[in-house]
Each structure stands twice: as structure tokens, then as C-alpha cells.
Amino acid sequence: MDNTNRRKFVMNEEATLLLRGLIIGKVMTIVVIGGLLWWFLRPYTLVRKNAVSSSGQSSNPTLISGSTFNSVANVPVGSYNYGGSTAWAPIRQLVDSLIQSDRPELQLRYISPIEGSPGSNSGIRMLLNGQLDFAQLSRPLTEEEYTLAKQQGFTLEQRQVGIDGIAVAVNPSLQVPGLTVEQLQQIYLGQITNWKQVGGQDLPITPFSRNPENIDSVIFPTHTDVSKQQLGSNVQYISSTTEALRQVSKTPGGIYYGSARAIVPQCSVKPLPLGNTPTEFVPSYRQPLVTPEQCPRQRNQVNTEAIKNGSYPITTNLFVIIKQNNGKEEEAGEAYANLLLSDQGQQAIKQAGFAGVR
Template identity: 50%
Template sequence: MSQRNETTVLVLAFLIALGIIGGVFWWLTERLNVDLGGVANNQLQSVSHVATFARVQNVPSGLFSYGGSTTWAPIRSEVDPVIQSVWPEFRLRYTNPTTGAPGSATGIRMLLNNQLAFAQSSRPLNDREYQQAQTRGFTLQEIPVAVDAIAIAVHPTLDVTGITVAQLKEIYTGRIANWNQLGGPNLTITPYSRRIEEGGTVEFFAENVLENEAFATNVQFIPTTTQALREVANNLGGIYYASASEVVPQCTVKPLPLGQTLNNLTPPYQVPFVRLSRCPQERNQLNTAAFQSDEYPITRRLFVIVKQNEQIAAQAGEAYANLLLTDQGQELIRQAGFVSIR
């Protein structure tokens, strides 16, 4: 065989090998995108360039019940009326549970029991919920749409500059019981909380702050955040935790700076602090920059929980997440007091 023919054969073999390798790479990439990315990644990619609600595709018509997290209430108030004005045939109805208090866990349970089209959650799904879905013949998918932070509320006159996450844990597990152990007055601490089965915020707090230790016996359980903040406003030694959007703008309680160490405390509000005597004409604003950068130590994501069963309810949940992930949706989320996820 001549040298020219050998060269030609080698070049052809090289090109064929490249084609085979490229085809295998493409196939693997497609498989990995499906298996690892899931709906959440696809949703984020598909709406990353979408500006307004009107440009979102595959929004179904019908009446769709949804429920879940009480943390989501400001988002529902801000976002849902605008969605309804743009997509009047995509009708949304928030549904309370028939028993128990509304919250992330109850919303996910109602979704599993076919009572909702989709759910809103302030915590990620847990293994038990994934397993329950599988036994029912479908899967659940969590789609992150916003960032939130947990803020600590105390009485406005409490003379404490801030606390660490470790000290917060010791308060709620009973190892710190007086504010004088934290540089404050000789005053008994009264910790308030909702019950763990009643909200995603409590579940998140128990797992990430208490590290699954039990609440102390002196913790007083209150049904709602509104009632708990009222108790703190009337109790010099009271303390409570909730979504920053529920605590920071309040006129009757003071949000505490929080940190991993006492030398690095970060307020959940923008400095300078607005004196509560000037509220409600002026209100403290969220420290969104610290939430986005993780400088503030307790942040979390908010999720739309979708049932993946190729039915119209799944389409409704995916459409709702897509709407929230548009530029318009993220701006409305910011107006509701939360942080954009992108």
C-alpha cells in the first residue's frame, strides 16, 4: 500500500473514532441530564431567560388546589394575584388541612394523599416522604424558587447585642436558661416555638440548629407565629424564631444579630437599625446581601413540591414553579420579603 493510501486510511479511521466517541459522549450527557438533573434543573434552565409570566409555556387551564408552608404566605399574597391576572384560566386555590395546622409537612402529606395539585415547602423533602411517594406509584420533586433566613425575635428592651448559633441551640435544649449567661440581665429565658409536626420552619430548626436534640421542657409551644410574636412582645425574657420576613419588619419585637462566633455577628436587618418607635412609618428591611452571601448563618431555600405522574396536576406544579422562576416572579418574591434564588 502506498504512503498516500496509508495516510488516507489513518485519517478516515481517526475521523470514525472521533464520531464514535462523540456519539457516546452525547448519549452519556443526555442520560446524565435526565438521571441527575431531574425536573428542578430543567426548570431552572428553561426559565432562566424568561422575563414575564406571559411568556411561560405549558400553563394549564383549570382549578388547582395547593397548600403547605405558612412561611409562603407573603409570596402567595404578592405573586398569586398577578399570576391570575395574566393567566385567568390557571385558577389557584390555597387549601387548609382538614385536621391539624397548615405547614410544609401537612402540605406534603396532602399532596401524597391526592388532596393537592402541588405543595409549597420551607424545607426539602425527607427520605420518608420520598419512600411514601414510591409506594404510591409516583415520585416527588422539589423545585427551589427562593431563599429565606431564620431570624430570632426578642423583647425590644432586652439588652443583648446578639447570640451565636450554638447559644441558640443551648437555649432551646435547656442548657442556657437565664439571659445573664449571655451577658444580659438576670432574667429567666422563655423560649417559644411551634410544634415540630406543624411547620417546615420548626423541622428545619430542629434538624439544623438543634441537630435533632429534643426541645427542652421549658419551651412553650404556640400554634402560630402571630401569637408567638405577641407573647415575646409582652414577655421581657421571651425568644422566638421564624422566617426573617415575619420578624424583621415587626414593630413590637427586636431581631437579634446572629453568628457562628460572638466576634462575627450579622444582623438579619439592614443597618442602621430603625428604632421601633419610628415603626410603622419606617420599618427595618431584610439584610438580603447577607442572606445571599451566606454571611448570615441560618438560611434555607423555599420549594415547590411537584408530584411526577404525567397528569395535569404535575403540569400545574411545574408551571407554578416556572412562573416564580421568571424575572417577574423573582422580583415579586423580593417584594414579598424574600431573596431571589438567582
């Protein structure tokens, strides 16, 4: 091969290599751009996927944007005080820790009351007094609380985010198939005082209760004003659910009611089914019942399906109380409620032992 042909051969090889480099470069550019598009559009894809129901139709579009904690908009930056119902403790432990991990810009600080015990009543009082930016209640707001807010120049909004059941705990040795709601009320009013009156053994009933002003779980209609004086003289008052369950486990005729999430998984007591009539008792736990001997290797789980569909007779709604004052407090309360109402938030609420609202 002469010099001329050799130069032509080398030039052709160089051209071929250059062309290959250009092609490879374009392919790599397309791959990189495609990868970036996939990454940025991934949240939208996940939201759309989660927004499609089993029937193949999209759910309410106002809920689509809140599919995950990261996709909730208008989350303020800063530290905010909150508190209230003791029934919310599992949500504060599990769900709020997940929120803090995904949205660290929203710093949540739980505040206990300086005077009195934690609860819905103290929570709304602290909100009205400016000690909390938003509150967690396990009961609806009262007309008096709405009025007090208006007198201070703002309004209150209650946003439901979950549902809790009211469970009844008795001593594991007690042999009673269940109670009607009316029987439970009569026990705490002092009208039924022996277990033989409701199909059990001849044994005095010892009802335990938190003070009425601190009660988060209500077994009487919300419009009924039941004070400490109206309850039976045999009712023994305790400071916490933990102490109440300890007393019930030591008292053969003991009984206590409270949040299903706080009672059902316990090993030392037995959750008792409730019903509107003696022929329709519904357990607060998922059957079959786990006995104390099987616990803690196994634990009873809350019957969230019955609580959500309304077949369980006593439930209470969980509310985020938002202070509507066009300020940072309102912004924080709105964001917190929206986080709990996202798909991720609702799933976390269920994992905490409550029923979601959707």
C-alpha cells in the same frame, strides 16, 4: 384656456391626486405593518434585553423564555389546589395575585389542612394524600417522603425558587448584642436558661415555639431529629407566629424564631443578630435598626443580600414540590415553578421579602 387644455389640466390634477393617494396608502400600510411587527416582536425584545447580564453576555438560554409571566409556556387551564408552609404566606398574597392577574387560566386555590396546623409537614402529607396538586415547602423533602410517593406510584421533585432567613425575635427591652447559632440551639434544648449566660441581664429566658410537627423554620441540622420531648422544659408552645410575637412583646425574657419575612418588619419585637461565632454577628435586617418608636412610620427590612450570599448563618430554601405522575398535577406544578423562576417571578419574590435564587 380652451376646453381641450382645460380637460388636460383637470386630468393632470386628478392623476396627481391619485398618485398622492397611492403613495400615502403605501406609507400607511408600511406604518401599520411595522407597528404590528413591533407589537408581536416586543416580548422577544424584552426577553433579550432582560437576558443580557451586566457583562454584556447572555444568561442561560433556558431561562430566557421565562422572562415574564406571559412568556412562560405550557401553563394549563383549570383550577388547582395548593398549600403548605406558612413561610410562603407573603408569596401567596403578593406573587400569586400577580400570577392570577397575568395568567387567569391557571386558577390557584389555597387549601388549609382539615386536621392540624398549616405547615411544610401538613403540606407534603396533603400532597401524598391527593388533597393538593402541588405543595410549597420551606425545607427539603425527606427520604421517607420520597419513599411514600414511590409506594403510591409516582415520584416527587423539589424545585427551589427562593431563600428565606431564620430570624430571632426578642423583647425590645432586652440588651443582648446577638446570639451564636449554638447558643440559640442551647436555649431551646434547655441548656441555657438565663440571659446573663449570653452577656445579658439576670433574666430568665422564656422560649416560645410552634409544635415541632408544625415548625417550618428549623434551627437544628436537617439530619437531627429533635422532638418535643428533647426541647427544654421551659419552652412554651404556641399555635402561630402572630401569637408568639404577641407573647414575646409582653415577656421581658421572651424569644422566638421563625421566617425573617414574618419577624423583621414587626414593631412589637426586636430582631436579634446571629452569628457562627460571637465576633461575627450578622443582622437579619438592613441596618440601621429601626426602633419601636420609629415604627410603623418606618419598618425594618429583611437583609436579603446577607441571606442570599450566605453570610447570614441560618437560612432555609423555598421549594415547589411537584408530583411527577404525567398528569395535570405535574403540569400545574411545573408551570407554577416556572412562573416563580421567571425574571418577573424572581423580582416579585424579592418584593415579598425573600431572596431569589438568581
